[in-house]
Amino acid sequence: MTFKTEFEIPIEPKPQTRPKFSKWGTYEDPKMKKWRKEVSGWIEKNYDGPFFDGCIKVEVTFYMKAPQNAIKRAYTAF
Template sequence: MIELTIPIEPKAQTRPKFGRGGAYEDPKMKAWRGSATYLIKSLYKGEKLQGYLKTEVTFYLKAPQIVSKKPTPKAKAKTWERYERFMSERIYCAKKPDLDNLEKAIYDSISDANCIWWDDNQVVEHTTKKIYSPNPRIEIKIKKI
């Protein structure tokens, strides 16, 4: 099993833009994908996996201030409890970005890195979640099945 922690803030895959010259990718998305691809290449030194694959991906996202701001000493117990859950990474994110677009961005970056799998169509089973965290990153486990 491959386990990687990619130290980059998750970003959702954007839709292609259309202009006079045809379709093109958003420059910010292109830069993010380049960074993610570089990190994956630098983190993984093993063989390419063949056959069917199963992934478990956790996207640790930056939280809104209402969740991430440290409460004052006089704050209600409920506020402190929410902050403690945030600090221990136990609050799911049910807001944008969409999970499938986050997954598409990281899978495409892994495919671009050309070192873990031949193509993301090898992934036949997956579990994915998004959680608020004080330390945004992407954790992925890839297993041959």
């Protein structure tokens, strides 16, 4: 059986930060944890489709603003 669904999450995308490892454990940016909880909570509240038990295929498209320093670098390159 094939099922297709689409939805838009109205939360600003955030680039994944890299976890930091030390001899005391792993550290991840608290802002990233908060963002993940926010997105997960939105999906739990708003997704009303079927749940899946097996493998799924996911296609994701993110639209993000260019970082300010990338814009400055483009101007100074000329």
